Amino acid sequence: MGNTINKILLLLVLVCLSLSSFAAEPAFIVFYNSGKAVKTVSGKSIILKKGDNLLSTDQINIPEQTQLVLVCANFSVVQLKTKGIYTIKTLLAKCSKETTSASSAYFKYIWHSFSHAHTAPEKDPRAYMQTYGAASRGRGTLITKLNADTINYYNGSLSIGWLPTKAVKTEVYSAATDGDLLITGKPATYIKIDSIAAQLKKSGSYFWEMQGQQNPKRKYLKLWTKASYQTAITKILKGVVATSSAEKAYLTGFMLEERHFLGEASKYYQKALQLESNNQIYKSAFARFTP
């Protein structure tokens, strides 16, 4: 009996650990793998590819003649060329060590300036032809009613409409360019982020677009975990100045919208409108969230 309980407890601990690893932020993102560097997950080896996330609990194996370049959360870069097995935890130390000082950055700049010849556009025009004089019309003319380039989302109702009102399909991808097509929505005049989140299930970074949008860049959707989302919201709410109830609700909505927590902002705008139903500012602020 005691043995069975121990096994169940061990299983629970393992389940909790694996769940927490799902929820955790990535420690590194793989930038380049010249060979067959792999990460080991549950005893299985998975070849790393550009864009893969590495968690602090992961372990990686680098074979001979392989270069692996990782990007840290602070955007510094760690390059691994030597054969061996590395734990991500130990590599994390390299990220913090590689922060640059003002002096080293200055002397790097001096060295770079000394060692690079100064050319002129007149002599080498091909090197100076990055600028072009033409407008891009890669896509169409749909413009979202809300500034939805970035959306931070965990739960709650959130629909985003566009103008001109036209039923088009929406597509959700795994990456900003190319990437796997994860979801194709039915033609509609808006996108329901809550429904997308329900289909995606996993927290993480996603990219979406509507067919015919003006800006060819995909929009960023970050699905947060409950804990990190609540922490972020609490932090924002701390900055809200208390005035009247309606005003406070509006200000909260405004601050949340500024930080792209649109679903949460919508709730507070609605609250402000409920408290002062004749206020035109509250009305128009909330109306934008109505597709």
Added chain:
Amino acid sequence: MFKYLFKRDTLFATLAVFLVMGMFAFLPINTHFLDPIHLALSDFDYNDLAYSKMDKNKDTPTDTNIVIVNIGYGNRQDIAAMIGKVAAQQPKAIGVDVLFNEKKDPVGDSLLLKLFSTNAKLVTAFNYTATNNKGYFYTQSINKGYANFVGEEEGVIRHFTPHLEEENLSAFAAQVVKQADPESYQALIKRNKLTETINYTRKADKYVVINGMDLINGKADSSLFANKIVLVGYVASTINDVEDKHFTPMNEKYTGKSLPDMNGIFIHANIISMIQSHQYIHHLPAWLMWAIAFLLCWLHMALFIKDYLENHIWFHLIAKIAQIISAVFFVYLGLLSFHQFNTQMNMTATLAAIILAVDVLYFYEAFAIWLHKKKGFKTIFTHGKHN
């Protein structure tokens, strides 16, 4: 002053100035970053003052040979309809200054594809630096030209490359002229210049602009396109709309933080105006500028030596005043030449020589005295008459 002009020391001191300049020029390192003025004004050309302060080309009349159709936020079907309306009026050429990077809606795409692949008067634009994707219609387009200019990214656009021989590609504006006015195009190619300086003659208000949506809806008279060069592209509706907008020498703020002032379509229009009118920007040859620099440095050196020997108390004051007056005067001369004759004079060597002259003179004096003591070299600096 003139009595020192033909002294051997004056000539040698002048040569020493150019020797020092040569030493600086041949240093195998880049020292531009040590110069805060260079950094601050890295995107500044003093010729820009001709536009912003001397009103160069301010009174140029509207170019009625070119008509611009503003696509606004029209989609591909709209753009195809605009081109169709224009093409029906038999213009000389139609330049479509729009990048269509990917496929979109089947109707709009097929309409455009038919136009680009069948109408020999149409010229499409593409991005030369896009290595993988030069545009959805790139392959099928009969005529195409790169819309790229030459300049620092986000910098002032002063140059363009008419033709890239190795790739056999032409600039968008050059390609449009090739269809509309082959003689002018041939004249451009015969100049055989890797880069041409753009002669900006007109701001946006000196070109006829038609709203594309008005054209589709029959609100604009399409007969004015007959026998004209028509450019189809985006024209910003407000000063703060910076889509496809660039900095040009015509910007009223010639240095420092400002908004870009001209849409790409108007830069192409200026290039076309320049090619058609044959009003190119000329550059005085380098050998002539060096000869002028040497001559002026020689004159300055004679003046400096005279004051150094005969009026030493006032030497520094006179030298500095002479340097300032010379700098202002020769910059003015350069601007005047650009303003009046579309000819750019590179006065850098002259200014550098005059600025270095005083310091090199000190060095030369010490060297001449040393040579005099050691080798009996005859020099005017042995008299010791610093009055």
